[in-house]
Amino acid sequence: MPHHAGDLQLVVALDPEHEERIAQLLRLLRRIEELEAAMRRPGGIRITQERELSHLRERLQPDAPAVEDILNTARRLQRPIGALTADDVMKRHR
Secondary structure (H helix, E strand, O other): OOOOOOHHHHHHHHHHHHHHHHHHHHHHHHHHHHHHHHHOOOOOOOOHHHHHHHHHHHHHHHHHHHHHHHHHHHHOOOOOHHOOHHHHHHOOOO
């Protein structure tokens, strides 16, 4: 059993069963980026976007260590979240 977040990140990243979950998290993170970009543009219905953003962020909370691992992979590869694949994140620990 992992003892701290770093251990959990490694377990999640190494387990092939979690590759699909990583792909799901990437989709959520991409949607967050899209919503944040839309909110910076003039016009539109902000309250709807704010609600969706809040909902997506809540959905990411239980997987915070894996999300952090995804963000660290993006930084390390110097690529935006939208350009990452689940395989990119999984390879980091193989």
